[in-house]
Amino acid sequence: MTVEHLNELLLICSLVLLIAVAAVRLSSRSGLPSLLIYLGIGIAIGQDGVGGVIFDNAELTQLLGYAALVVILAEGGLGTKWKEIKPALPRAAVLSTFGVAVSVGVTAAGAHYLAGLEWRQALLIGAVVSSTDAAAVFSVLRSVPLPARLTGILEAESGFNDAPVVILVVAFSTAGPAEHWYVLLGEIALELAIGAAVGLAIGWLGAYGMRHVALPASGLYPIAVMAIAVSAYAAGALAHGSGFLAVYLAAVILGNAKLPHAPATRGFAEGLGWIGQIGMFVLLGLLVTPHNLLDDIVPALLIGMILTLVARPLSVFTSLLPFRVPWQEKALLSWAGLRGAVPIVLATIPMVSDVPGSETVFNIVFVLVVVYTLIQGPTLPWLARRLQLGEGEEAADLGIESAPLERLRGHLLSTLIGPTSRMHGVEVGELRMPAGAAVTLVVRDGTSFVPSPTTVLRRGDELLVVATDPVRDAAERRLQAVSQGGKLAGWLGTGAERTGAERHPQEGAAERGRRRGVG
Secondary structure: OOHHHHHHHHHHHHHHHHHHHHHHHHHHHHOOOHHHHHHHHHHHOEOOOOOOEOOOOHHHHHHHHHHHHHHHHHHHHHOOOHHHHOOOHHHHHHHHHHHHHHHHHHHHHHHHHOOOOOHHHHHHHHHHOOOOOHHHHHHHHOOOOOOHHHHHHHHHHHHHOHHHHHHHHHHHHOOOOOOOHHHHHHHHHHHHHHHHHHHHHHHHHHHHHHHHOOOOOOOHHHHHHHHHHHHHHHHHHHOOOOHHHHHHHHHHHHHOOOOOOHHHHHHHHHHHHHHHHHHHHHHHHHHOOHHHOHHHHHHHHHHHHHHHHHHHHHHHHHHOOOOOOOHHHHHHHHHOOOOOHHHHHHOHHHHHOOOOOHHHHHHHHHHHHHHHHHHHHHHHHHHHHHOOOOOOOOOOOOOEEEEEEOOOOEEEEEEEOOOOOOOOOOEHHHHOOOOOEEEEEEEEOOEEEOOOOOOEOOOOOEEEEEEEHHHHHHHHHHHHHHHHHOOOOOOOOOOOOOOHHHOOHHHHHHHHHHHOOOO
């Protein structure tokens, strides 16, 4: 590649990114899933489109798709709230294992007996489409106000179920007879255990290091956090474990560790996640040959109907039998099993392994994902409203930016009072910050001033809080408590160490009522 070729490549890539960014705006207005627009961009510049670009490298697509998925899982993990997914872990674990097995079996049986595919092709398709897509799930959950318990299940399931599905697809793609089912179960359990151990260890060590090492520039923190998350994937994969589970768990720990410059880190990760999604979908659009899809449209629609209306609901309802989950929530979880780029990327595995009929598998999966994403994505908010599972706007968590002052053994906390924060109308003195922390500066309407104890805070104010190292966490918890509960939050004490029902009983009840929309 010459410099001239590099210039042309940079121009094309930047134009594609700009078009994709504009497509996000179009997607938000029209309700059309953005991933379909990205696929359309890839198809438009491909060999059957206006660009005429010929691209058929399935191996490169698989490698780049894996890399993009690592970034997407890391971004999703950093934005996942532990308090939301913790109660959902048992349900998500069963859905990601037993639920996947049910979905694979039912879908494969339908593909064999109704669509007429050979058993190997049917099993490959059943395994490939049984994985919910993290990018699609995280994207939809940003715009659908679902209850925290459902959001936690969907996020955790999409982060967990890639590992068993990858093992199944690789097993079905290998030459020779497939391994016995109990051998596959053992491999899945072992890889999940190794991946979980590696992810938890690297996430904890990385969070500990980031909290105790002051870097010379704030821009280094997001880079370091993403590097730690990616290293969890690489270490987990090299240890013959699930790298996808490792990166997700490591990112969850890092995202909930109250690291310095956390909002900037999440913004950086979100930007990388968007680049990963755009690049992956455009590349998959390039790989597909539209005129070869015609013969596979009917089988794809039939298999997709079996998956959406039979396999996914059956896997959800049977997996959640041991748990007390209302039928409305089960119905929504059944419809929210979104597919995206992950199944298409996994469909390249049999192509790389030269499995007979692998092109048919890829084409069927591509059509299935496009059609049913177009149906499921836009209708999910409507279904949530019909099932009365949508939630109104709640007071948003307070975003607190932390910058360590290593030589002074202190921290600067910068926080913005949002439109739903109950800190509005509270006097600075009523914050009752712990000893060793103080509000030193307020920025209001572009003007900064030093507040007095009687200064009344308003929405849109940005506060600068100085806290000594020992009380840094207590100061942040106090700000969060006042933002969520108002000036009476934890009035028997500082309220820094207690939340929810552990505060004053009356306040806990009021808070719970407010969250349910009755207060």
